[in-house]
Amino acid sequence: MPDSNPVSFDLTYRVCPAFPQAHLFAVEILIPHPPSDPLVLSLPAWIPGSYMIRDFARNLLDIAVTNAAGQSLPLVKHDKQTWICEGATGAVRVAYRVFAWELSVRAAHLDSTHAYFNGPSLLLRVAGLENRPCRIDLLPPDDEIGVDWRVATSLRPLDAEPLGFGSYRAEDYADLIDHPVEMGRFRLVPFAVRGIPHHVAISGRHRLDETRLIADLGPICAEHAALFGELPLDRYLFLVTAVGEGYGGLEHACSTSLLCARDDLPQPGEDPPSLPTEGYTRFLGLCSHEYFHLWLVKRIRPQVLINGGLEREVHTRLLWAFEGITSYYDELALVRAGCIDRKTYLGLLAATITRVMRNPGRRVQTLADASFDAWTRFYKPDENAPNALVSYYGKGALVALALDLTIRRGTAGACSLDAVMRELWRRHGQTGVGVPERGVEAVAGAVSGLDLDGFFAQTLDSTEDTDLADLLASVGIGMRLRPNRGPKDLGGCVEQFAPLTSAVPTLNLRLRPGGNEVVIQSVISGGAGERAGLAPGDVLLAVDGLRATPENLERLVARAAGQTDGVALHLFRRDELMTLTAHPQPANADTCELMWLEPVADAVARTRDRWLASRV
Known part of the structure; x- marks a missing residue:
């Protein structure tokens, strides 16, 4: 419903998908009373929630500032994302265009079928007016393309019908850029x-x-x-x-x-x-993950992100909690809500454990460092990423699981991570007070009454693996790691642990997805491929004289592995034909299987049921 309270706005934004065929938004900013002379305009370098410098200003074109008489005012670019205008002593109009051709959840995209944008990629910040209410007019394209388009956004309407073009309002600049907009059908x-x-x-x-x-x-x-x-x-x-x-x-x-x-x-x-289905479960998990963030991230926030700006990186060691705990609850909520059964949940959990165990980078980078270095490492992975990095999503989720089960066991089921989350909400979400760098650990210890210093020292500040098998047994779940049977084998939930068979010989490579060629994406540390001298980008042509494809590579390697003189690998590196000799090694025991232990003691069954039961 349109806002009925009349408000005087210090600035008005106008956004129009004016040139769909050229993928260009037209943007205007009307400033009746500029807060200063010179006038300073800037665009964020990154979008909250995605910790990578994206330099949105690279897509901004033809910026100009005019006064009330239509005269151009001098405008100087100060740095990659900031402009300074001299002579802005009266009402001014800022006009520019933005190229929008990134179909993602972080930027802007425009063509003849729809228009989508996030504020940080489109809307300039006016220095001195960041904390003032503002108006934004969402306008349709001028031609017939948008005749039946509608608007979907969580912006609060000012003078617009539901789903309609028109005027919306925001409390300040931070609010303005926190509501993505979709225009179209x-x-x-x-x-x-x-x-x-x-x-x-x-x-x-x-x-x-x-x-x-x-x-x-x-x-x-x-x-x-x-x-x-x-x-x-x-x-x-x-x-x-x-x-x-x-x-x-x-x-x-x-x-x-x-x-x-x-x-x-x-x-x-x-x-x-x-x-x-597997795909629909993945979609529900994504929805669950982002919805959980409306508490943890959007309202319970790291202190440094509240105080930091959007012009440069803002480092925190808390992403293990803000993304990892969220990743734990996103799938846990599916079973609690009854969308999936317990067997499916164990399958999802086993796959998460497998993905973490399969990357030797977990033995190189601590979880706290993974959070801190997200800007330059996690969001910019290279060919060596599996050997050097650990995911604060995946391992963070396992630490959250371990923390939950540790608290439940240490308090005989009287406390859990759920209680920790509610206290974080009371202390930080309801008050708006940011979470200090060790704040999550402090709240967990205070709420549970347990000494968790050793737990956090191991899980956050060391590269040791957490003993998940022991913790899972406390809720009646058996766990084992077995050799993988191929890159698509992520383990899962089983009725019984089958007798282990001989590990399949492997080169321990990661292949570039897609295509019919065997292109090496990563060579895993310590594996047979690394010892043979294989490198990222190599195109593997044949194994012992037989043509290699992405589908048959593992089979060819396993078949030839018994030869005492090694396996001949024929490949292109750059444009040079090479032959290397490899000695395949048994696959690592990095694939997780989980099973329900039955029967279990009554206390274990009660703890398990409380863990997985609905909270509604």
């Missing part, structure tokens, strides 16, 4: 959580079982709200772009922007619906 699916209106807006060609989506997504959202005890907003929007292949999400205070494969959406025609 989209499906809108409404539902409610705790009486609060929620919508899913899906653009891109797709088929959808709306009833199934609401039946699953509503309970997931309700689980998170029940965990924290409240839902701190009056509206929420899932902005979904469906594509052929894609995956990603970015959190916002009242919305999330998601990219998914169209086939991952629930398809109509299943009656009665079966357990979710």
Whole structure:
């Protein structure tokens, strides 16, 4: 509903997808009373929630400033993202265009089918007015392309009908850039959580079982709200772009922007619906992850990110918690909400353990350092990433699991990570006080009454593996690691542990996905491929004279591995033909299998049931 309170705005933004064929937005900023002379304008270098310098200003074109008489004012570019205008003593108009051709959840994209943008990639900040309310006019394209377009955004309407072009408002610049906007043709699916209106807006060609989506997504959202005890907003929007292949999400205070494969959406025609497909489970996990962030990240925030700006990197060692704990709860909520069964949940958990164990980088980089170095390492992985990095998402989720089970065991089930999250919400989310760098550890210790210093020293500040098998046994789950049977083997949930067979000989390589050639993406440290001298970018042609393909490589290597004089590898490096000799080694025991232990003691069964039970 449009805002009925008249407000005088110190600046008005106007955004129009004016040139869809050229992928150019036209943007204007009207400033009736510039706060200073000179006037300073700047664009963020990064978008909150995605810790990488993206230099959005590189897409800004033809910026100009004019006064009330239409006269151009001198404008000087100060640095890569800042402009300074002299003579801005009266009302001024800033006009520029922005090239938008990045189909992601972080930037902007415009063509004849839709327009999408995030504020940091489009809307200049006016120094001195960052904390003032502002107005933004969302305008349709001038031609027939947008005749039936609508608008989906969590911005608060000022003079706009629901889903309509028109005027919206923001409390300040930070609020302005925290509401992504979709213009175009989209499906809108409404539902409610705790009486609060929620919508899913899906653009891109797709088929959808709306009833199934609401039946699953509503309970997931309700689980998170029940965990924290409240839902701190009056509206929420899932902005979904469906594509052929894609995956990603970015959190916002009242919305999330998601990219998914169209086939991952629930398809109509299943009656009665079966357990979710692997793709649909992945989509629900993504929705769950970003929705959890409306508490943890958007309102419970690291202190350094509250005080830092968007002009340069802001480092924190807390991403293990803000992303890792979220990654733990995103799949846990699926089983608590009844969207998946317990067997499926164990399969997801086993796959997470496998992915972490498969990267030797976990023995090189601590979780705290992985968080701190996200800007230059996690978001910019190179060929050596598996050997040098650990994911604060994956390992962070396992540390969250270990913390939860440690607290449950140490308090005989009287306390859990759920209670820690509620206390973080009370201390930091409800008050707006940022979390200090060791704040999560402090709250966990205070709430549980346990001495967790040793736990955090091992999991965050060392490269030791956590003894998950012992902790999982405390909730009646058996765990073992076995040799992998190939790159697609992520382990899973089994009824019983089968007798171990001989490990398959392997070169221990990661291949570049797609295509028919065997192109090496990474060579794993200590493996047979590294010892043979293989390198990233090598194109492997043949194994012992037989043509190699991505499908048969593992089989050819295993078949030839018994030769005492080694296996001949024929390859191109750059444009030079080479022959190397390899001695394949047994595959590492890095693949996780989990199973339910039955029978278990009554106390173990109660702890397990409380862990997985709904909070609603």
